[in-house]
Structure formats: structure tokens, C-alpha cells
Amino acid sequence: MNPDLAWAVWCGERQRRIEDVLARVLPAADCAPAPLSRAMRYAVLEGGKRMRPLLAYAAGELTGSLPEVVDAPAAAVELIHAYSLIHDDLPCMDDDALRRGKPSCHAAFGEATALLAGDALQALAFGVLAGARLRDPAEACARLAEAAGARGMAGGQAVDLDSVHATLSRAELETMHRMKTGALIHAAVRLGAACGRPLADAEAAALDAYAAAAGLAFQVVDDVLDVEGSAESLGKTAGKDVAQGKPTFVSCLGLAAARERAEALRAEACAALAPFGAAARRLTELADWIVLRTH
């Protein structure tokens, strides 16, 4: 099979797999209280690239784990991601009525139910991870808590709030994104890797370097797409970040330099994987996918 096709097959298989896992761990749609159960399923299922679960599965393969062991951490990171999107879209945050081309959770279910659905998804993430067949599920929970909390994702969003209409240096912008999106991407990689054989210190450091570069690349590309998307579809307003006065890698570096930065980060992510040789193929392909995607 040619490599592009093999990658597409691998990717599709795992995207279907995580969809099944998520559908199974979420409360059934008729489970009381039904509005909450439906809001949780609505916000999680049938949408998203599943980048974080894919990173977990790829890192699990790297350490010789079977996909069924990675299912729980892959689901946990996606549940955290999904809850963060619900809360991010609320009127008091980004106030976004659309998500993935359909009404955002609060637009569909009301603000109070959406708030609680996000809260319940965060609890579910820890519940799923605590029950995982890992060597040390408690250590995994501690890692996820760190990634999701005040020094990780939630902290990054708080920095983001304070940055509206501010001018950030490239270093400040990178720090914000390392917290806001990088921490959870890092957790996805390390929790997936924790499903297989133990890592040597140098291997753990290599995965950390990969995750840091790939996570930041993801955000730079997001900022580029936010601008290019609007530029290509003339007549539309400028991208959402620009409209909200948020500093982005494009506003900070310019479009051409932002594109170059994404490519440099992709190369950095792939170079970090060198100690693993061919075993890191899927992680390498994921870094390519993160930077070369068009949406």
C-alpha cells in the first residue's frame, strides 16, 4: 500500500474507533436527566478532527500498545477538549452560536444545560481515565489534571481573556498557546505512550519536544487558516480572532512569517522523533497533517 493511502486508512480506522468509544462512555441519550445527556452527546459526537485521540493512538503504537488500551486515554483527552469548546462558546466567553457548522451547545440546549454538560464532561474524562488499564492510572489522572487546569488549558484561556486588544510578543503568544492548546496535546501524546512499554528518560524528552512543537504548529496553522479562509471567500468579514481583537501569530509575525514558523515547527517535531526511527511513522504523519491541513 502506498504511504499516503496507508496513512488515510490508519487515520480513518482510528477516527471511527474513537467515535465508538466516545458513544459508549457517554450517557445514553435517554438516560435521565435526558437534556443533559443529549447535550453531552451533541457536543462530543459527530464532529471534530479527533486530533488528540489520533496523537494518543500514534504514541501508543510507538510504545507497543494495542489500540484497546489507548481507548480510555484517547477518549479522556477528547472529552476534556469537547468540554472546553462548550464553555469557550458561551456568551460570557467567545459568544459563538456556531461550532463545526451547527449550532453550538448552548445555542441548541440553553446556557445552563451547556454549562453543566461541560462540567459533566470534565468529570467523565477523569472517570474514564481512572478506570483505564494503565500501569499507573492515578499518575495519568494527575497528568490530565495538570494539563486541563490553571497551569494548563484553563490557565491559557484566562491569559487569552486578558490579551484581547493587547499586543503580545511572540514569546508571550507562544506561552499562552503552550498552555491553552499545547498542554492537552502534550497530555494526549504522553498518556497514549504510557499505554505501552515504559519510556527511557531520553525517549520521554523526545516525545515532550515533539508534542511541544506539534502543539504550537497546530495553533500557528489555526491562525493562518483564520485569515486565509476569510481572504479566499471575498465579501466575508475578517476572521474571528481579528474581529475579536485577539493577538494571533499572523498579527504578531505577518502571514508569510507565520507560514514559515509552522513549517519550522513541523520540521522540529519530526526531528525530535529521530530516536524512535520508523516506529514513529504515525506521529510524523500527524505532524505533517497538522501543518498541511486546510481546515
Added chain:
Amino acid sequence: MNPDLAWAVWCGERQRRIEDVLARVLPAADCAPAPLSRAMRYAVLEGGKRMRPLLAYAAGELTGSLPEVVDAPAAAVELIHAYSLIHDDLPCMDDDALRRGKPSCHAAFGEATALLAGDALQALAFGVLAGARLRDPAEACARLAEAAGARGMAGGQAVDLDSVHATLSRAELETMHRMKTGALIHAAVRLGAACGRPLADAEAAALDAYAAAAGLAFQVVDDVLDVEGSAESLGKTAGKDVAQGKPTFVSCLGLAAARERAEALRAEACAALAPFGAAARRLTELADWIVLRTH
């Protein structure tokens, strides 16, 4: 020492102890992002009866645990409780600008920061518990996740939302409160007990019966105080629950029958502890405290 004084000393010591533990596990006030750190500390410290931590310490004593082992689960349940109060007070939920006699978190820090502070406190709760010196911290995380999630606290709040201006039977009202407040109270007791020697099945069942009765008694008394508090301070509007059209044990049973129900639940809680004999003294005293409190 007379029993009342001994109880007051025990209670005060543990209230001071948990205050110190919480102050230590929370981000320092100047820890970046500072607004988030300050909002988290504001919502958790210097307030509250610390009933859930006291239940955890008392249950830990029952199984022969030292307080320093109970610190982590005691803090974890209180952090979950504190986050739920922040989110409960938000405009899209109960819209309450006051909490414990001071501005609620969003009134002091803005809605977005309050939302994120609640989110970060939930993550912190799991982080603290995952690092606890328990036999099985992962099982503890799974128990806390169940108590906090869609089948526990968050689910109970969703039922509560749907119940405004509805007439609930006593059974429906009890089901709602067993989820909304009972689940976390139950977790406080079981997580505290898990710090000491393993429980026999009959002992675990006895603690479950205690927690269920004490948790429900707490809510019945809350409803009674909501009415009596307003009746005693003439000129004020009626209690908050009544004003919001929420069904309560008083609206469901009447004031006298609600008082009787609280007393019956107190007796039920204490009776459940019989297998433990004098070792359950603090838990018995806590059930008394829950029902006989005046605020």
C-alpha cells in the same frame, strides 16, 4: 473534657487544618494568570462550613487513618463543592450576586474568569486526589468522577433546572437531592474511610446508609432554614428557593413535616453507624450538627 467541648475542639481543629491544606494546594495569588489564581482562592478560602471535609476526616478516623492521609480527599471534595457554587451562582444558573455574605465569584471577577476558575478547580480536585497516599487513588478518582458527573452532582443540578415551577413528589425531590448534594457527601464519607483499613462489605453498606441519610437530612434542613430565616427577619423577601419557584421539602411536605423528616433522617443516619460502636462518635456528632445547625 465534656462531649460538647470535645466536639467543638475536634471540629475547629479540622476546619483550620483543611483551610491550610486548601491554601497550599491552590495556586498562589500571584501565580500567573493572577486573575484566575485569585478567583480560585477567593471562591475556596475563608468561607463555608467545610462539612464535606469534616465528614471525610470523621470517616477516616473510623477506619484508623491519620488526618494527614485524609487531607487530600478532604480537599478534593471541597474543591468540587466550591467549583459547583461558582457555576451555580452564574447568571445563566441561579444568578446570585452574593455568596457567604460577600460578592459571588463572578460578581467579583467577571463571568468569564469565574467560569474558568470553576473549571480549573474541578481539574485541581482530581489532581489533588490522584496524588493522594491512598491504597487505590485511581479508584478514588473514579468515585469522585461518578459523584461529580452526570449521574451525580451535575446531573442533579440539571434535574433542578428542569424542576422550576414544577410539582415534584417527595420521591422525585429526594432523587434530585440524592444526586445534587447527596452524591458528593457520599463520596466525602467513602473517600475519607478509604484512607484507613479496608472495610468489610457490611461496614461499607453501613457507611453508605449513613451518608445517604445525612446527605438528605442536610438538604431538608437547608430548605427549612430557607423559610425560617426569612420568617424570622421580617421585611425581607421570602427565601430564595421560593422566589425562584423551586420545589423544596417545605413546599412539598409543609414546614412541620419537613422538620420531622430531618429528625427522622438524623436518627436513621446515627442508627446506621451501630456496627461501628464508639468509633463512629464523630460521624454521629456530624449528623447531629447537620440537623441542629441554624445556618
